[in-house]
Amino acid sequence: MSDLLEVNGVTKRFGGLTAVKNASFTLKKGDFTGILGPNGAGKTTLFNILTGFMPPTAGSIHFNGELVRDLAPYQVVNRGMARTFQLTRPFIGMNLLENVLVACMSPRASQDKDKEARARHLLAQVGLGGRDKEPVETLPYGDLRRLEIARALATRPDLLLLDEPFAGLGSSEIEQLAQLIRRLHREENLTILLIEHKLREFMALVSRVIAMNFGEIIAVGPPDEIVKNEKVIEAYIGKTEDSYASA
């Protein structure tokens, strides 16, 4: 099967700082891949580049065989690549239904005649059913994450990018959200790329890991291999005293 996403030599420099350095990887349809890395490793920058929010300094991105590097974010979404934000960004002053409804009006989403029915269905799908009229201001963080996912799903994505969906959540909330994401992957035939730096939740969820540190991809492989990878351990825990001594 051909690759859904093909990232080739993507580099992003901010002045003297190289946030992402020569990143190359591919995603196949149906993959559940995670990008792992400590804070500042360049994960979110990479997400922003993939989704058109930031132009790369160099490199190319192909999605479904099409070059999407120079497209605006909304154009990327309408080709089937949707994202959520690490810091949730709901539309303040609107209720849950209206928040999802906005995405239901995007060109890719708007095949349905009854957009409100679809928005209601999506809310139910992420576990927010029957709460249409609630304002977003009072929503707890876990529910805001679900709302973000519902909004992304509204655009009928082939590839869903989740930016640290578990950040700031309690362990029971994390478990419920992980179940939701797993179900979406299985039932909706979604390809998922997820950023996280919480190892435990992460490793249980994904089937393939791309490990980053200081803007570079340092390892790619299944979770059980990645946790044993020396470079990854080094990035997370630091070098052992022995290795300092020998260095």
Next chain:
Amino acid sequence: MRQLSLIDIAGGLVVIAILALAPVLISSNYLTGVLTVCVIYGIWAASWDFMSGLTGRENFGHSLFIGTGAYTAGFLSSIWTANPWYSLPLGVVVAVAFSILVGFPTLRLRGPYFALAMLSTSAILQRLCLIFWEYTGGEEGIYGLDPLMKTPLYYYWFALGILAVTVIVLTLLARSHWGLLLRAIRGDEATCQAAGINVTFYKIVSLMISAGFAGLGGALYAHYQLQVSPPLFSVVVSITVIIMVYVGGIGSIYGAAVAAILLTLLTEMLRGFGEYRLWIYTLTLMMILFFLPNGLIAPLWRRMTERLR
């Protein structure tokens, strides 16, 4: 979406009925004239509110659309001696053309570019009217437009009808899915992008709609005054319209229209105070905006009718 409730429709009908009957009950050409200006300001304020109130992109040069609509009427009716009825549609067309000219390059940018571009373009047109005085009549402007109606009272009713249509159309649009998108743009453009929405497109089209109604109001004003002059492009006109919207309650459309009518009436009623007029007017506005940052008309109407909904 948020449909018009019966109480809103009833309220609207009562206001229109009062406005329509006032010059019949108090038969005075002066009042009819003042009310005509009131109603035209209502069109301008409602049209400003539709774009800037909903998307949050402040337009500091609404007089650009007002002035181009009015001057289009001036050129057509007075200089090219066209049938005065061409003024209204062509005033709309020219104003919309200017909205594309300014909106297209600046609405894709973040920051104050749009507000500043609107402000400076309206100022430039005011200057151009003076520089090309041979064609525009300079300070004097263009005189001798043909009236659209036989009597001032008919013309007032006609303008009132256009205000009613403007408010109804813009309110329905604002409460439709379209309006929801515009409010979403006001909320967070990045989230709109992530939702697959072409933010620039919606902003430009909403500005075109806003400009169209403003240009229509401009042409109406020209055929009321039967002359046009450069102050129509002035910043004072733009700022007056913005203040009216804020007093009305931003984003409500009908609030802007009612506030425009009341404030225009207030300016007229204060004429008796002579030079103190501006003091009283300005202080009143400052009090309203200071104590009621969400505006006066729309929040008041909502509170009054809360129990009836």
